[in-house]
Amino acid sequence: MKLTDYMDQELIYADFNADDKPGFLAAIADLVSERFPEVNRKELYEKLNQREAAGSTGIGCGVAIPHAMIDGLSKTVCILICIPRGIAFDSIDQLPVRLIFLLLSPPGETGLHIKLLARIARLIKNEDFINSVAVSCDPQELHRQIAMEDNRHVE
Amino acid sequence: MSSKQKGDMQLLIVVVKDHHQVEDVLTGFLELGLRGATVIDVRGMGQIISSEIPIFTGFKSLFPGWGADTYMIMSVVDEQSREKAFQLAREVCDNFESPGSGIMFTVPVSHVEGLAEEIR
Numbered sequence A: 001m002k003l004t005d006y007m008d009q010e011l012i013y014a015d016f017n018a019d020d021k022p023g024f025l026a027a028i029a030d031l032v033s034e035r036f037p038e039v040n041r042k043e044l045y046e047k048l049n050q051r052e053a054a055g056s057t058g059i060g061c062g063v064a065i066p067h068a069m070i071d072g073l074s075k076t077v078c079i080l081i082c083i084p085r086g087i088a089f090d091s092i093d094q095l096p097v098r099l100i101f102l103l104l105s106p107p108g109e110t111g112l113h114i115k116l117l118a119r120i121a122r123l124i125k126n127e128d129f130i131n132s133v134a135v136s137c138d139p140q141e142l143h144r145q146i147a148m149e150d151n152r153h154v155e
Numbered sequence B: 001m002s003s004k005q006k007g008d009m010q011l012l013i014v015v016v017k018d019h020h021q022v023e024d025v026l027t028g029f030l031e032l033g034l035r036g037a038t039v040i041d042v043r044g045m046g047q048i049i050s051s052e053i054p055i056f057t058g059f060k061s062l063f064p065g066w067g068a069d070t071y072m073i074m075s076v077v078d079e080q081s082r083e084k085a086f087q088l089a090r091e092v093c094d095n096f097e098s099p100g101s102g103i104m105f106t107v108p109v110s111h112v113e114g115l116a117e118e119i120r
Helices: A021-035 A041-054 A110-123 A127-135 A139-152 B019-032 B045-052 B054-062 B079-092
Strands: A058-060 A067-069 A077-087 A097-105 B009-016 B038-042 B070-078 B102-109
Touching: A021 A041, A021 A077, A021 A097, A041 A067, A067 A110, A077 A139, A097 A110, A110 A139, A110 B019, A127 A139, B009 B019, B009 B079, B019 B070, B019 B079, B045 B054, B070 B079, B079 B102
Parallel strands: A067 A097
Antiparallel strands: A077 A097, B009 B070, B009 B102, B038 B070
């Protein structure tokens, strides 16, 4: 299983604009519901906020992994968003978040969802990878770097 | 799995010296679909000998990793998962190349009950 199997290049947003966490969650709910019409924007927005209320998905080192199980979604997808200047995300280390992996799965894909969360958590252990990815503004290059890092890990 | 046997089962034991490695191994287990493991804080021979038996205090250097916390991760794995779990632990622990950095081994398990299904 590779993260890139669930992250097409067109799901990489290399220069996303958001001022803060609430603004980001609203903007990403708009974007996803436009990109995936089967996703109810209100449900997605509420679930992302509920998850953040339970504990920030900002896991430190400038990375956040908001995630949700969404009715109607036809397949699991991972969307990568870069915010080069960073935004406050209530992260555990209080550092601004520059790299956001948004993971969305349909109900019934819990196993895959958990495995992909684990994959992302392992991917971002590599600080060189994080630093280079977070400043890159080229989706193709970002996808290449993730694929390269993906290949380093056990499947 | 309840009481069913599932091919050759092995008890995988990974001893590591760093809590981050515990997190990495457990995260990796999740990625492999394994959702059962037990982690115990333990003490290695070097830790006890060099700190509690005064006569050996001067021989700490004989026991690489003597000062570090030690954790034992145990998981019952089937044949299919075993090699992947080995690879994962090697990856996390730099192939166990540094003396005192940890150890990994398996022992055969003849009977298992209560094992959780793997994540699919």
